[in-house]
Amino acid sequence: MTHTPLHHTVPASTWGAERLEFGAYARRVGLPGLASATEAGRSCPTSHDLRELHRAHLAAIPFDNIDLVLGTPVSLEPEAIVDKLCLRPRGGCCHEHNLLFGLVLERLGLPVERLAARVLLGGTGPRPRTHMLLKTRIGKEEWLCDVGFGSDGFLEPLPARNEAEVTQYGRRFRVKAHDHFVWSVDVLTRGEWVRLYEFTHEPRPPMDFTVAHHFLSTHPRSMLRRAPLLQRLRPGSWLHLRGDRLRRVTPSGQVTERVTEASLPGVLDEFGIILSPAELTDLTSCFTPPAATEMR
Numbered sequence: 001m002t003h004t005p006l007h008h009t010v011p012a013s014t015w016g017a018e019r020l021e022f023g024a025y026a027r028r029v030g031l032p033g034l035a036s037a038t039e040a041g042r043s044c045p046t047s048h049d050l051r052e053l054h055r056a057h058l059a060a061i062p063f064d065n066i067d068l069v070l071g072t073p074v075s076l077e078p079e080a081i082v083d084k085l086c087l088r089p090r091g092g093c094c095h096e097h098n099l100l101f102g103l104v105l106e107r108l109g110l111p112v113e114r115l116a117a118r119v120l121l122g123g124t125g126p127r128p129r130t131h132m133l134l135k136t137r138i139g140k141e142e143w144l145c146d147v148g149f150g151s152d153g154f155l156e157p158l159p160a161r162n163e164a165e166v167t168q169y170g171r172r173f174r175v176k177a178h179d180h181f182v183w184s185v186d187v188l189t190r191g192e193w194v195r196l197y198e199f200t201h202e203p204r205p206p207m208d209f210t211v212a213h214h215f216l217s218t219h220p221r222s223m224l225r226r227a228p229l230l231q232r233l234r235p236g237s238w239l240h241l242r243g244d245r246l247r248r249v250t251p252s253g254q255v256t257e258r259v260t261e262a263s264l265p266g267v268l269d270e271f272g273i274i275l276s277p278a279e280l281t282d283l284t285s286c287f288t289p290p291a292a293t294e295m296r
Helices: 022-028 031-038 047-060 066-070 076-084 092-107 205-216 263-272 276-285
Strands: 112-119 129-138 141-145 164-168 171-177 182-190 192-199 228-234 237-242 244-249 253-258
Touching: 022 031, 022 076, 047 092, 047 129, 047 141, 047 228, 047 263, 076 092, 076 192, 092 112, 092 129, 092 205, 092 244, 112 205, 129 192, 141 205, 164 182, 228 263, 263 276
Parallel strands: none
Antiparallel strands: 112 129, 112 192, 129 141, 164 171, 171 182, 182 192, 228 237, 237 244, 244 253
């Protein structure tokens, strides 16, 4: 089974790679030497480099929907994403993360396609294409990258080929083609494959993600508007805050606790997030259980 070959349908300048403050990104993800890789004459990254960068991004920059919960407008312009995710102690949502990572890959000399996905997380029924993931190529191998899915996602890029299975730090993922058009990324849970999301290999232009971002930012049934959702993924462990429930997962097990107004600043610090006093006050009022009718 084959799919459309990787190609550039949207020039890099359309996405704004030349507007990326590369040094700020390199410092934020803890790879300050990465900036030198953009110098003239340097070779493109290897698959090892790509895996290291993917892990470093997830470990350093959390998933963070606080602005959407508080009704603060979120721009997808490169300068705004760099300011929030690289220069400030904040994180972002899937579009912010993967738009930023795509610009980084382009600046490193890799081809990048932005793909759209329907988030399922094991659910069924029709879902909108609101998620972004990336596809790139190193040599003859194509890779799926996704630094914006949060703690349910993969730590390192997955091979973009049918039936590819990869074990990462105790979790097993699979890339599967269901027909000539629809593919999925699945995770093995309790002995069964659970579909995280479905996607196609059709490259999407910026306007498609502008529309998806508007839906996630404004629709009353968007899961990203209903309650705080913070996630930080590292090798062997992750943090997950949903509403007022915090889960810490480590190789030794899982612990869940309730977050209070008094403990919130310390919890945010674990995610690497610092808010103003006014934002902290507003955020505590948003600690409500997630609704069953949410859409992502």
